[in-house]
Amino acid sequence: MKLYKFSFITLALAASVTACTDYLEQEPPSSLTPENFYTSEDQVQAVANRFYQDIMPGHGGWDYGTYTTDNNTDVQASRTPSAKFSANLWHTSQTEGDWAWGNIRNVNYQLAQLKAKLAANAISGNETNIHQYIGEVYFFRAYAYFDMLKKYGDLPILTEALPDDESVLVAASHRQPCNEVARFIVNNLDTAITYMKEDFEKRHTRISADAAKLFKSRVALYMGSWLTNFAGTPFVPNGEGWPGAAKNPNYTFPTGSLENEAKFFFETAAAAAEQVADKYKNSLTVNNGVVPQAEGQSNPYLELWGTTNCAGKSEILLWREYSKSLGIQNDVEVAVEKGNIGTGVTRSLVERYVMADGKPIYASAYTYDDSEIAKVVENRDPRLQVMLKVPGQVNCFKNVTDNAGTHWTETEPTPNITNANAEDGYITGYAIRKGMTFDRALTANGGSYNACVIFRATEALLNYIEAEYMLTKNIQSGKILEYWKKVREAAGFTGAAVDPQVTIAATDMQKETLDWGAYTAGKVLTDATLYNIRRERSCEFLAEGLRDMDLKRWRSYEQLITKPVYAEGIHLWNTPMEKWYNDLVADGSSSSNVSQKSISEYHCPHVVNMTNNSYANGLTWRMAYYLQPLPLRQFLLTAADHASIEQSPMYQNPYWPTETDAAALQ
């Protein structure tokens, strides 16, 4: 009887527990799960949409946006130099944040899902559209990888989202030679191009096949030049002292040799660039030389950037839109009407622009006079003429009664170089106009909505010129001259000045030493054609964010090791500009507000105060700085014993130590 009762109770309990288990089962009622997602065109688009904001660049909130990207090169100076211009302030660290694989993992995860669902025919909607979006995702993997390639060189190549399994992750951490990484990127772009439909979208706020081709030429040109200029050094596979040698034993180039590998990349670059260049070479926007000063005046070339809407500007292959009403804003108009908040273009940049006759400033029929900013732009390259702001010019004439615009500057003042305030001061004294809309409605602080240009077809022409020249060393080969002239015509040159050979003939390499692009491997180039190809890029891509990439692939920083230089601005001393200021203090003390005359007649913003100044002796360099150090903790995490760096499948970049907080070795 008792046993019976006991069994009954047990049975009842067991039954209620089972019932309870069903009662307790709880799926998330308000969340999507991967199993039933990725099934419609709009969901595929949502996947792609996310990567635009995660991976692509855009204007930041409180400065001159992407136009500050060229800071810390020879063309633009920030108020304080980066540690990369010091001999010993750039240190290794345990946890360097750039070694971040989140974007790449996310792309890999999403691609795997999309490909699986596509293969299973499980995505409803327009097939062209679905393919386009998948193509975009491939492009994003390429873009994210190229960011990493520029920073670190050799990289692990990941094609799938990895599981949280240490052994898998350690195995995957193996770094592949940089050319293999570049090939991987090129392959991704090829896949992207095949998925995407030509001219899919007219406004060009989505990635297009043309944008992918342009980017492909950029990547290939980068790797071709890298291999060429660093040949024989630890920065290339199988180069002397290449740190990857031990972990990539017996590495052979797919093309057999470094030279052939470089050639492969130059050919790839030229071919891809040519496709884009041919499509757009006749629709480049031409600079009419006008700096609009009142309603009714305009310059379509300035409006490439100085606008809130780039739709319809065929030359622009990708741009990013901002909106006041949606609160997606930047500070570009505020910055451009002031002293270019956060950046200042340098004397080095200003002097490399040729005169209107196409000849360098020292060789022209025109006289170059930098005693006043207004004279600097006289008879110059038409691009500089419209881009460099001259005191007295009108910055703002549209919607001047719009009270919302609080930070407008109606008339360009004399540059306030003595003011160290980031928002009000001029760093070098030279300020540019790129992105200016002349519209007060955009000048609320942090409330600008100027468009952001990401890719421009003009780059394809210049990429082709350089790649083709690197292959042939002959300016007559292929379409070099044709494209070059197109660029110069669009720039606003006329007559003989359109012909780059005029410039080349007049170039004296010994007088171009302010331009770091005139150097490779510490030496001034002897090839004036090559130099002028570089010069043309620099002049055309003013503040477009490509300068550091170019200087690194050209190996154009290391001359600073032996000969540090000062970043220079306007010709302050012994010119009428000295009289613009009545309160100059220039004794190098902490009370100084401009640099000393004894250092340079040109204002050197980094050496105003010589005390406590890490850059008092100018900007210098270490070989190691061409690549970033890898974060040391990653070595420990991938080492079998979690303590010995040498057990890791990874290796440190050239000339960087494996000690924490230590400076570069050379």
Place this chain on the structure above:
Amino acid sequence: MYKMNLLSSRRVYVTSALAALLLANAPVNGAMASGGVTGIQQTSSVKGVVVDQTGEAIIGATIKVRGSQKGVVSDFEGNFAIDAQRGEELEVSYIGYKTQVIKVTGTTVKVTLLEDAKALQEVVVVGFGTQKKVNLTGAVSVVDGDELAQRPVANAAQALQGVVPGLQIASTSGSLDASPSINVRGTATIGEGSSGSPLILIDGMEGDLNTINPQDIQSISVLKDAAASSIYGSRAPFGVILITTKNGGKESKVKVNYNNSFRFSNLIRGKHMMNSVDYASWLNDAKTNQGQSVFFDAERMAAIKEYHDATPVGPGTRRTADGKLVYAIGSQNGVTWDDGYGYGVDDIDWYDVVYKKSAFSQEHNASVNGGSDKLSFYASIGYLDQGGFMNMGSDGFKRYNGTAKMNVELAQWIRMNYNMRFARTNYHRPAALTSSLYNDMARQGWPMLPLYDRNGYLYSSPSPALALATGGSDRKERDVLNHQLGFVIEPIKSWITHIDFNYKIDNAIRHWDSQRTYNHNVAGEAIIYNQGSNVHEDEAKDNYLNFQAYTEYTWSMAEKHNFHVMGGFQTEQLKRTVFGLQRNGILDPSKPEVNLTNGLSYSGEAIVPDVNGSRDQWQTAGFFGRVNYNFDEKYLFEANLRYDGTSRFRSDKMWKLFPSVSLGWNIAREKFWENLASTVNTLKLRASYGSLGNQNINNWYQTYQTIAYNSVAGSWLQNGAKPNTTSAPGLVSALLTWEKVESYDLGLDFGAFNNRLTGTFDYYIRNTKDMVGNAPELPAILGTSVPVTNNTDLRTAGWELQISWRDVLKNGLSYGVTFNISDARTKITRYPNNPTGSINNYIEGRYMNEIWGFETIGIAKSDEEMNAHLAKADQSSLGSNWAAGDIMYRDLNGDGKISRGAQTLADHGDLKVIGNSTPRYLVGLNLNAAWKGFDVSAFFQGVMKRDWWIGGSWGGGLEYLFGTTNSWEWWSVGITDVQDYYRDANTWSVQNGYQEANQDAWLPRVQFSDKNEQAQTRYLMNGAYVRLKNLQLGYTLPRQLTQPWGISNLRVFVSAENLFTITKMPHQFDPELMSNSVDQNNGYPLQKTFAFGLNVSF
């Protein structure tokens, strides 16, 4: 429950004179010693002596003449004299003894008081029942509700701080809507994906200490060890706080009580900005020390100085000594005022602008209770109105409470309880008072920014005032409505079945309107400043169901074997619905309603309204049982078993069994103790073991991989609109399961000298096993967060001691002292997630919260001194440009350089453990005394040992300690507390005559670098403190005066909260608010409050 009332009243007396005074008026007032006694000695006709069974004199016994107001207290020899007529009855009472009534038959009388067994039968509320305190085997602390009442605080949690040893309550902010954090017995989990808060039950259902009216609380039991709390299973691994609310009486007399308090508060440890000249000097010093040019050039400095020295005559206008008018801001273009950062010369302390000097609050409570055996009731209402300190705009908090309880005998064998509790809280604040405001006030509150332009309009540069004053308001209204219906069925004696249906509706609605703000131009015309305007509404509603049914049976065998068994079932379910919307374009700023928005931006473009909505739920189910046995109340045994299931885990991990067992031994009841029993009345040893599970995973569905889909939210626009976006899901572990919590407790309860001295000591160990730990650190190539999983163990060991002494002197002065102290430390016992032994992570075998840092030698007072130091210890790994005014770190490993090594246990360079941030030795001290109607009490609370290193730049608040960091000038904090920085003859401000040299400074020279701001001994803060939490003085009017008005009791009081603090913390930090959150350690300050009020009973 009637018994409860009486018995807990006794406790009150033990620890609080205040409470004694209150309860003197209870229907059971005969038991009280002194409270209601006038103490007026009169010419007496009766003399007597009071003794106990052993003939020992009883001091301080209360003797009253029944039916009159006359009363006296026995003296040191137990003697008393009272004016009483023959035939009248004397009532003699004393704590712990049975009250005696004696008829006056002559002029002398001898009273022998007998020990009151009832006192020993004090009953404590425990899980699913009550238990005689003497039979308790778990670690349970009890607080009487009246100990909490009449503290001028906003909620019960604040009043509980420091009262119970091992119950750690920490303020999180002085903001009116802040709720303190509550923790039982130290670190429960490492807080990665799971939480370890105690379960708070109000009359048996989950509730909130912040919404209950403290006046309704009858008693609070804190169940601290697993044996006590295991009956609650998965919801209670880290302790339970059981709150029992007041009930109606069994006597037919209806009692009405009303009390109030009026409070004036001011801020403690508030910050202030430097004045404009000091601030500008400081910022220029930082810039120039960094090798840069000054921010404020010579001309601006002169203007700042001139304005600072001048006399205010109007908005943004001052007059200098020589009669010249100077202005805080000018206009370069003649139309709009200049930018404040670039051109302002004002002299504003933005902390004074934002915060008022004082705030006023008030509280009113009324209750009525009464009833009979058949039906009893209790009803109360409460109102609290807390004023805030916002000077621009306003903030405030109101709470309304209503309670109705009744207990009805339906039949001889069944009773019904119905309990309704309602709480509404209203909180409002300026819409701009978000957590970022505190930082913005500090970093953007430059004193030279003009507060007002010359026309008297608020002017934002941006700066904090304009948006606070005119940017709209944010209002929250939360209603918590509890219905509890219960039946108690007792068909045969001692077999009792409880069936409880508990339902709670917790509904919070929030409205905010963000208004356009306007600056004004020189002509006084409004200029749009912030163009955005929107109205936001959201609602979050929780429907919580708790059903429980349990049955118990009690029997005794041979009078000595006492048994109790209990078993039951409980289920809980929570369903949460949230939705919200926001639409732009307020049409009429005075009517900020969604219906009156046009959905357009300032410039007329349509903006898609934001909408959201979701439903979520979880549920648990559990079976439980308990067996109690004791032999003659000498040897005690209890065992609990609970089998719990939860929806948080997948079905194969869903269920878990949790056993616990505890033993007790009442030594004082042993024969061999008899001789000692008169001195040591109580002595009990307790021991317990229990195992519990924690299902409090922060994410309700953590075992499911979910896709984040954001509609119309992308920041890369397409066709001028925000697109839909979705991102890849993170990794999850489907193997996630219960955390297991094992706890061991050894306790000792004692009472001596007629229980005038009582105490409790507990030692415990709590192992949290298979804790959801930090995910293992994996190579960064994974590209996402590693999913957390059950992989960590920790062990918390600690002890608690509480000692009370209470006595009554023959002059009638009663006094008491209660002291408690507790300590807990936590060691990580298993941690596979830190393969490299990184010191920035938890390390197996080490105590938690270690602070690693450098040892500081000091500040170099000259370049020579620094260079001499650098020659021995190269500091280049930390920074460059070492000079006078910089920190010299000690080269501990003697390798000639200062380094952090790999920051691992094996290689940590010159770093060492310099402190530990675990709060140690938490103390509470209550002193009280009462005499002739006056009562005074003081309550101190503190932490005796704690180190603190303020975290990183803008992650932890390094700026608030050092002023400037490597986040540069726009993220610097120029408060007065950072002004003591190193300056010498080479410093800009000294060279230019704005400051004196300060070579003996506490802070290093000011720079935009973290090289001097490494974790180090010099700036390690000592977080120990003692705070006088409450000081209270009351006076109860003699009953003769109040009785004619029908008032049985009238007490007036003055009270002060947070009166003073003893600590070595730098002034800008409050030791109670230490946290790595800048919002907390630099947010709304705590307050000092002065209050007065009265308490009246009819």
